[in-house]
Amino acid sequence: MSTIGVILSGATTTKAACQIFESAEKNIREGMLVIIKTTFSSRELRILARIAKIETHNEFFEVGDIWSEARRKNQPIPYDVARRYVICQLDLLGILPRLDDVPYPPSPGDYVYLLSNPLEVFSNLRRDEVYIFFGSLYGYSDAPIPLRIESLPMHMAVIGVTGSGKSYTVGYLIEKLSRIEVNDGYTAIPMIIIDANGDYLDYYFAFKRGEFSTSYSEILRFVFSKSSASINDPDAIPIAIDLNIMEPRDLAESILEYYGSISRSELQASAIETLIQDVKKSGFADLNPLFHDDEQFERVIIDGIERLEAHRQTKEAAKRALRIFRNDLVKVGLIPYSQQVATLNYPFVDELTENRKMAIIDFSVDGATGISLKIKQFVVAYLTRLLYNRFVAYKMGSISTKSGYVGTRYALFIIEEAQNYCPNLEVYPVGSNIARENLALIATQGRKFGLGIVLVTQRPSFIDPIVFSMMNSYFIHRIAPEDINYVRRALGGLPESIIRKLPNLETGTAVISGQILPVPFPLLVKVPRRKVEPKIGSTDVSNYLKNVLIGDFH
Secondary structure: OOOEEEEEOOOOOOOOEEEOOOHHHHOOOOEEEEEEEEEOOOEEEEEEEEEEEEEEEEEOOOOOOOOOHHHHHOOOOHOOOOOOOOEEEEHHHHHHOOOOOOOOOOOOOOEEOOOEEEHHHOOOOOOOOOEEEOOEEEEOOOOOEEEHHHHHHHHEEEEEEOOOHHHHHHHHHHHOOOOOOEEOEEEEEOOOEEEOOOOOOHHHHHHHOOOOOOOEEEEEEEEOOOOOOHHHOOOOOOEEOOOOHHOOOHHHHHHHHHHOOOOOOOHHHHHHHHHHHHHHOOOOOOHHHHHHHHHHHHHHHHHHHHHOOOHHHHHHHHHHHHHHHHHHHOOOOOOOOOHOOOEHHHHHHHHHOOOOEEEEEOOOOOOOOOOOHHHHHHHHHHHHHHHHHHHHHHHOOOOOOOEEEEOOOOOEEOOOOHHHEEEOOOOOOOOOOOHHHHHHHHHHHHHHHEEEEEEEOOHHHHEEEEEEEOOEEEEEEEOOOHHHHHHHHEEEEEEEEHOOOOHHOOEEHHHEEEEEOOOOEEEEEEOOOOOOOOOOOOHHHHHHHHHHHHHHHH
């Protein structure tokens, strides 16, 4: 380890100041890790610390000093003879190797060393856990950080403004989770991705070409049946739902949410719930054809509402909600003529988890051509209910296969542009919140059953605070200043030295915090480029101007 400085007076058990040696002044950066060697009770301690702030000083350049007039007149100053020095403010993180609390402040004159072997920080990895090694610790060219696979069901958030590297981090995480080394072999975490802008479709196409080294048995692309992608990609699977997976009450509330009844009428919800229960009792085991077919919908559903003992206004409102819901979803091909041809159903979840697959729900312009946000919200609400129901059944051991009853399974549900599906309506009145309650249910309960959420957003303050607070791990890129306080409150113990850096983090640098880390403090990490480069989002304006526009204007 190289010595970079000495501790000054005034240290506490959480903070210290260090004067840097001249030879090290150009080699240090905020966020780098150092070691302080000190003695306590005749025992040598090695304190791990992080450089929180770097301050440069020169006695000839102080406010109001004797050289003020000379500087004012731009006269030469003999600054070479001035006292010059660099001070680092340090956050003390713990005693190596176990990262115990610091029992006593380091003493003035204690030497400070640059951490030469970052693996010392992670010397207490549990042998019974599986880890993936992610990126590189800030300040080191090759020092990957171990992340705990065990924490995946506890939910994560990836946040950062456009251009901060957020989508690269998610893609890199996908690559890591698609090929995990276990017992001298490799496996993958099954996942479903809501791809808002086509950022992850490159994995689908690379897999088809045999250019993506992964342990997934298959990567699936789901698109709306009347989209551009359904015509151009013969392997794309049309999104088709099964209304029967939702309980009558859940379906009734979803229909009213879709209709726009933000403050749902209990009478309307009860009327639709009663109708669905009556329909099922009368022998219609499959709701899909009733909603798919014009004649059956009017005869069974609408006439069924009319026959209920309810107030006229309640029945009319319920019929309007049912017609709008049915017409919109049938028009885009979401409701098939039978549950047998539904593509997003329980067999889909079983196949995904049993055979280690990735499913990309393509909400890009190509995969969801002309599809409104409200319909996308309903699809996310439907998926969350589908996944929650199935993973609860796995955990309870009530799903049987040829090999016996299925126990707990695990999967990730990654949601891009998450603010559109679980909005904080106080600051982001997106107009509808069909999926919010279901996402809140998974956020609070899903971890018990092996289902983890990854929320990806540019604006964390636009996310419902209950859902956001249930995330237990965070990947934080550069964020907007107005989101700083929201992130501070959600994460709790994030140190001020890290908070201060968030609006200015360089692209590709992230703060990782939470239970996914094997250490009790946040770390700065450099995220490398994805192996499968994204084509969506890249620009070449200069080349466009040179080769196209110049020839078009006279």
